[in-house]
Amino acid sequence: MSKKVFDQIAEGLNEALAVARGEAVPYKLHVPAEIDVKAIRIRTGLTQKDFASTFGFGFDQLKQWEQGRARPVQAMRAYLLLINSEPGKMVEALRKLNVAAHEEPRKRAAS
Secondary structure (H helix, E strand, O other): OOHHHHHHHHHHHHHHHHHHOOOOOOOOOOOOOOOOHHHHHHHHOOOHHHHHHHHOOOHHHHHHHHOOOOOOOHHHHHHHHHHHHOHHHHHHHHHHHHHHHHHHHHHHHHO
16 A cells, blocks of 8 residues: 555545544535435425425426336435525525526616
């Protein structure tokens, strides 16, 4: 084994130990392979149609996820984790983005 490979392994192990001790925060997001989309939606209090339109999902896609016929890709699961952790803040952030997206073309047209 080369010194470079050994150093990379040692660095990874030291980082893992620091994370385990609570001395460091891991830099990689863990996104579980399985996620209960229906439970997340129910937690928001929204219907399937409202949840899909509020968060930008396709209605049919959401139904497939909830029925276990399909599963969201990793990026969608990460997004769903954010929704689950702070649904109100996510709605607020999306509304701000939506307003900003509609105001930008008006600003360009006015100048």
